[in-house]
Amino acid sequence: MSSNKNSKVDPRIIRTKRMFKEALISLLEENVDKSKLTVQSIADRAELNRATFYLHYRDIEDLMEQIIEEVLAEMSNTITPSPVNQQSIGKGNRASGSRLISFLEHIHQNAGLYQVLLENKEFRKRVFGILLDIVSLWGEDRKAKGRSFKVPNEIIVSSSLGIVSWWLAEGTPYSSSYLAKQIVRMV
Amino acid sequence: MSSNKNSKVDPRIIRTKRMFKEALISLLEENVDKSKLTVQSIADRAELNRATFYLHYRDIEDLMEQIIEEVLAEMSNTITPSPVNQQSIGKGNRASGSRLISFLEHIHQNAGLYQVLLENKEFRKRVFGILLDIVSLWGEDRKAKGRSFKVPNEIIVSSSLGIVSWWLAEGTPYSSSYLAKQIVRMV
DNA sequence: TTAACTAATTGATACGGTGTCAATAAAATT
DNA sequence: AATTTTATTGACACCGTATCAATTAGTTAA
Numbered sequence: 302m303s304s305n306k307n308s309k310v311d312p313r314i315i316r317t318k319r320m321f322k323e324a325l326i327s328l329l330e331e332n333v334d335k336s337k338l339t340v341q342s343i344a345d346r347a348e349l350n351r352a353t354f355y356l357h358y359r360d361i362e363d364l365m366e367q368i369i370e371e372v373l374a375e376m377s378n379t380i381t382p383s384p385v386n387q388q389s390i391g392k393g394n395r396a397s398g399s400r401l402i403s404f405l406e407h408i409h410q411n412a413g414l415y416q417v418l419l420e421n422k423e424f425r426k427r428v429f430g431i432l433l434d435i436v437s438l439w440g441e442d443r444k445a446k447g448r449s450f451k452v453p454n455e456i457i458v459s460s461s462l463g464i465v466s467w468w469l470a471e472g473t474p475y476s477s478s479y480l481a482k483q484i485v486r487m488v
Numbered sequence: 489m490s491s492n493k494n495s496k497v498d499p500r501i502i503r504t505k506r507m508f509k510e511a512l513i514s515l516l517e518e519n520v521d522k523s524k525l526t527v528q529s530i531a532d533r534a535e536l537n538r539a540t541f542y543l544h545y546r547d548i549e550d551l552m553e554q555i556i557e558e559v560l561a562e563m564s565n566t567i568t569p570s571p572v573n574q575q576s577i578g579k580g581n582r583a584s585g586s587r588l589i590s591f592l593e594h595i596h597q598n599a600g601l602y603q604v605l606l607e608n609k610e611f612r613k614r615v616f617g618i619l620l621d622i623v624s625l626w627g628e629d630r631k632a633k634g635r636s637f638k639v640p641n642e643i644i645v646s647s648s649l650g651i652v653s654w655w656l657a658e659g660t661p662y663s664s665s666y667l668a669k670q671i672v673r674m675v
Numbered sequence: 676t677t678a679a680c681t682a683a684t685t686g687a688t689a690c691g692g693t694g695t696c697a698a699t700a701a702a703a704t705t
Numbered sequence: 706a707a708t709t710t711t712a713t714t715g716a717c718a719c720c721g722t723a724t725c726a727a728t729t730a731g732t733t734a735a
Contacts, residue, residue, distance in 0.1 A: 311703065313711055339692060350713050355694065422607065429654075452670050455658075456651055460674065463650015464643055467616075471642075483639050487647065487674045500682055500731065526721060537684050542723065 318357055320347040322368050325361070329417040369424050372414070377431065379407040400435045401461075401484065405477035408465060416469040425462065432458045450488055457488055505544055507534040509555050512548070516604040556611050559601070564618065566594040587622045588648075588671065592664035595652060603656040612649065619645045637675055644675055 324347035328338060340361060344351040358364045380403050408415045418424045436454045443449055450457060461484050468480055475483075511534035515525060527548060531538040545551040567590050595602045605611045623641045630636055637644060648671050655667055662670075 309704090311710065313702065317712080340694090341692075351693095352695085352714080353712055356711075360693085420609065451673055455654060456670055456674075459650045459654030460647030461650070463646045463648070463653065466650070467642060467646030483643055486638055487643075496733095498681065498732065504683080527723090528721070538722095539685080539724085540683055543682075547722085 314357070317347075317349060317353060318367075320349060321354060321357065321364060322371075323347070325364055325368065326414060326417075330413040332417075365421070366423070369418065369421065369427070372411075372418060373424075373427055373431070376404075376407060376428075380404050380431070380435065400439070402478060402481045404432070404435065405465070405481055408469070409473055409477045412469055412473050416466075419462075419466050419469065429458055429462060432461060436461075452488070460484075460487065501544070504534075504536060504540060505554075507536060508541060508544065508551060509558075510534070512551055512555065513601060513604075517600040519604075552608070553610070556605065556608065556614070559598075559605060560611075560614050560618070563591075563594060563615075567591050567618070567622070587626070589665060589668045591619070591622065592652070592668055595656070596660055596664045599656055599660050603653075606649075606653050606656065616645055616649060619648060623648075639675075647671075647674065 321343060324343050328343065328346055333342070338361065340354050341351050343361070343364075344354050354364075358367070380400050419428070433454060436457050440450055440454060464480070464484060468475065508530060511530050515530065515533055520529070525548065527541050528538050530548065530551075531541050541551075545554070567587050606615070620641060623644050627637055627641060651667070651671060655662065
């Protein structure tokens, strides 16, 4: 799905971009302070030349944005699995409620990365949008059953995001299912 | 209270530091992008020489930290007014519950500043601590009355912080009292 | 008010990161 | 094997950082 066999992308490009991305992520996860996060340090970590960086990215921010796009795509796939390998676990529509758990599970398994990325304003905005979709669907489900949320969806989403950020900052002290329970309880 | 008559601080220093602080704050509130936030641009805005900056601060981060300390002190004073001009509005202990409203009011009146500062990890951590104190006091009050919160204090605080961040990012669409109501409702 | 301090300015400097380039080496495609 | 594309290398101009000595301006105290 992501890149079929007919793609004529030079394998060197794929390898190089992957290495720069992994390099930046590893540096970010090590909490390298901003002043030492230079193109040179990223190139060193990637074991590539500094000039090569500029063949693929405008600047560090550009690389960051591309990483964000990939991570968001992965997140969306995790929450809403592609129709092909949909596990269709009976129970009719598993969509709304349990998506929150999928979301938290996915974040839990990439805690270090998400802790760093959630510092990024644009990333938070995008995740907010994804969460808002989940909560909206969920809200419609509840509405159909006669129950409804007591507070606006945006408040549910922003508070959930706040909880997740704290959860990550504290080293994910609770399991994702317990956290989901607490969030649901608050709604 | 802040600076008595015996303080032998050269008025030039006070003026200079004030101007650098105001300069950085005004630049931050204008959402100047990070790459253009230089010592030179701050000095320009302050109408002071760049070298003068280094007479008072190690770097921009240092100036930022000093601003944060001042803002936090102001915030604490707003929430827990100094014993001298305590308004003591009968009703015994007004402490716990209405402190949330004072907190939100204060943020509302400095929305631009707080929106920027809450991007800062250290600042968020400190505000988290202040909010945790408020919520803990509040929780004890409720406990004494037989009622208690359904979720851990940290979850209440982190969700509230998330809501406040969203509220500021959206240009404070609700009044602070309405927002307080929604937060209380969720607890 | 003058003399002494102390802060701010100015111009200079070394250093390090940025972004780009031409020439060359290495790898992939045909 | 020949051609095309990517990666490396060394060089370069530019800009921001951080510090300095010398000078100017403002404050304090005698």
